[in-house]
Each structure stands twice: as C-alpha cells, then as structure tokens.
Amino acid sequence: MTSVDTATTAAVALENVYAGYGGRAVLHGVTAAIPAGTVTALVGANGSGKSTLLAVMASTLAPTAGTVRRGVSRRPAFVVQRSAVSDALPVTVRETIEMGRWAERGPWRRLTREDRAVVRTCMDRLDVADLARRRLGDLSGGQRQRVLLAQGLAQESDLLLLDEPATGLDADSRERIMAVLAEERGRGVTVVHATHSNREAAHADRILRVRDGRLEGAADAGADV
Ligand SMILES: Nc1ncnc2c1ncn2[C@@H]1O[C@H](COP(=O)(O)OP(=O)(O)OP(=O)(O)O)[C@@H](O)[C@H]1O
Numbered sequence: 607m608t609s610v611d612t613a614t615t616a617a618v619a620l621e622n623v624y625a626g627y628g629g630r631a632v633l634h635g636v637t638a639a640i641p642a643g644t645v646t647a648l649v650g651a652n653g654s655g656k657s658t659l660l661a662v663m664a665s666t667l668a669p670t671a672g673t674v675r676r677g678v679s680r681r682p683a684f685v686v687q688r689s690a691v692s693d694a695l696p697v698t699v700r701e702t703i704e705m706g707r708w709a710e711r712g713p714w715r716r717l718t719r720e721d722r723a724v725v726r727t728c729m730d731r732l733d734v735a736d737l738a739r740r741r742l743g744d745l746s747g748g749q750r751q752r753v754l755l756a757q758g759l760a761q762e763s764d765l766l767l768l769d770e771p772a773t774g775l776d777a778d779s780r781e782r783i784m785a786v787l788a789e790e791r792g793r794g795v796t797v798v799h800a801t802h803s804n805r806e807a808a809h810a811d812r813i814l815r816v817r818d819g820r821l822e823g824a825a826d827a828g829a830d831v
Contacts, residue, residue, distance in 0.1 A: 706760025
C-alpha cells in the first residue's frame, strides 16, 4: 500500500496533540491521520506513549493541547491491556462481553435477542464460548485477553482501538486475533493496535512508530520496525 492517501477519509486525525498525566506531558505534538478502513500498528519501546496515544484517540484521555477529530460515526471501542482490568471484578465472561452492548443499549438495560446473538458470535470468534460462565478474574491472562477483545467486538464500532491485544498469547490465539483484525478491516472497520511484535506489525497496512511521545513518521507495513 502507498502511504497516506490524502483523499482518504481519516477515521481519526490528530493535530499537534499534547497529553499526559498530572501535569507531566507524555505526548509531545503528535500529528497523525489514520485512514478509514485500514489497520495501523503502533510500535515503540515500553513507556514511549502508545497506550497514551490510544487513550487520546479513544477520548478517554483529553489532550492538554491540540485537536483530535474522528471521522467515524460510532463511539470507538477501546480494548485496554488485560493488566488494566481488576481481578476482583465479580463478573462472568458472558456478562463482560454483554457489557459491550451497553454502548448501544445503555447500562443495565435488558438485552435484545439481537444483542444476545452478537454476544454469541463474538464469543465464538474469540473461542471463549466454553468459558461463558467462568468469572473473568479466574481466567488465565490469555483467556482474559480474548474475552476483552470479544467485548470490544461486541460494541460493533467502526473504530477499534486495541492495546497489545495479542501480547503474551500462545501462537494459535495470536493468529486468531490477527485473523479477527483482518476480518474487521474487511468489514470496513478502522483498527489501531499497539504491539511489540514485528510479526504482528507486519500484518498492518501502516506502522506508526512512537518514540518518547513523538511519532517517527508513518511507514508501510513490511518496513523494518
Ligand atoms: N495513568 C497514568 N498515570 C501516570 N503516568 C502514566 C499513566 N499511564 C502511563 N503513564 C506514563 O506515561 C508514559 C507513557 O506510558 P504508556 O503506557 O503510554 O506507554 P506504552 O508505549 O504504552 O508502554 P508499554 O509498551 O509499556 O505498554 C510512561 O512514562 C508511563 O509511566
């Protein structure tokens, strides 16, 4: 693929964005356009700012300066790292994935038949249907990661933001997740995911390298990361 086609609609456009925590800047003037319907991999060292960049794209973290514009119609689905989810949450796998429908229905509303069908499909796609009644906190890290991704898919957003969705998973689970991301793109969903894996990044259409809170410039997948 060629680099950014300016005629392509951006699913997310950041302009000169600064963001951080408690007065400490982590992102320093990030400008980027994520073309709609593509898969973008965010790569960079630990602490470089990938999760922070995803949080800004998801609007769970407000920039201290600069602008974030989204060209998508639905609220983004943001799947955080599994370590960011408490073990103590007293919810089952099914309930966790059902929460993905709240974006559509509002919290604690009765789910419709359609909602339940979406939840079932998402469980099957991530191979977690057998775990439906287990408590989220009792699962292995890899199982939990797949459940969180299923929750993200259940939101049926057109922008899927994923923080290291395949990190620490076995080879089969990693491949399944990469296949799911490709399927989502096939449905027109824009996917942005942080990864430390060159192999995972190579599946992406574009790679954004983050270094010390700045972008090093977009590269087509296949370039060295
Ligand atoms: N909630 C937070 N409060 C305070 N500082 C934070 C918070 N989250 C991240 N940071 C800091 O922001 C910087 C960037 O962290 P971030 O998690 O965005 O990096 P990352 O590239 O995703 O790292 P990793 O690859 O380790 O997940 C780090 O210095 C980190 O300590």
